[in-house]
Amino acid sequence: MTELSETRPAAALSFTGSSAAGVGDFVEILKPRVMSLVVFTGFVGLAIAPGHLHPVLAAVAVLCIAVGAGAAGAINMWYERDIDAIMRRTAARPLPAGRMMPGEALGFGVVLAVGSVLMMALVVNIVAAGLLASTICFYVFVYTIWLKRRTPQNIVIGGAAGAFPPLIGWAAVTGDIGWGAIALFAIVFFWTPPHFWALSLYRAEDYAKAGIPMLPVVAGAKETKRQMLFYTIVLVPVSAAPWLMGITGAFYGVWALVLSALFTGSAVRVWRDESERSARQMFGYSLLYLLLIFSLLLVDRAGAVWLRGGGQ
């Protein structure tokens, strides 16, 4: 493993005086955009799991996933406030911009994390609560604190945290972890590296400045593009797994293969292209890809339920 930055930069911010954080700042440190993707994948896990959960309890489960993800994001922003201040993309966040005190962000994140796990345990079930707690801990301790500043494989291993929500949604309904849930986990897990590396290809300068050993910074653009292509190829059979396992029908399977082939095609374009343009396009397509794959899972399930109901 290549090690670039073992120590935290001394630029850790400290604030004196009173906080100027508004409600919007507290919302911002929950990383609402990341949260929306997490909520969506968690909801799909819940929707396609075999069994039934009362709609109110299902809504609470999704709320707990959202709040738990937000809490992990807030703790992440608290820990990364020093490098956020260096990077152009993150310098305007509430902590590096000086609008919020570090203790406020940490306290807010911890309270939400504990609250979301407790609520999941009380209202839904203990397996889903355990998975939610593991996800938050994995994101904070394994990804943010341990891996991110130490290894260019940070995204690969840390990406597991983002792959947990469909597993939590599934467990909320069934009370255990089935093979279908593992298939959904695998889709997000193998999608994460090409998604983040596409972004880091055109943000490499920012990451280098902050001392984060992202793959393009440590191994160069060529090696990054090679690995991105590898993951998109692996994603082709992985995305079709729910169909091959009989969890969904051919409608999902065929479209998943088409979308994955297009994703691989975009990785080939990035591999051949020397400019940033194709990496930017691939980043955009990666977001659309995950949205469409999980939407297809929902549509396929809705179609199956409709057919079982005699088309009424």
Place this chain on the structure above:
Amino acid sequence: MSAVDHVKRERMIRARNRALVAVLVALVALFYIVTIVRIRG
């Protein structure tokens, strides 16, 4: 701290308090609803 900053800060704190009250009321309502759902089985 200037008078303008002071007023702005007071307004910010009031907005934060209102948001907190709204969240707490929503939580109480949610627990009521969840309890009813659980009791009904």
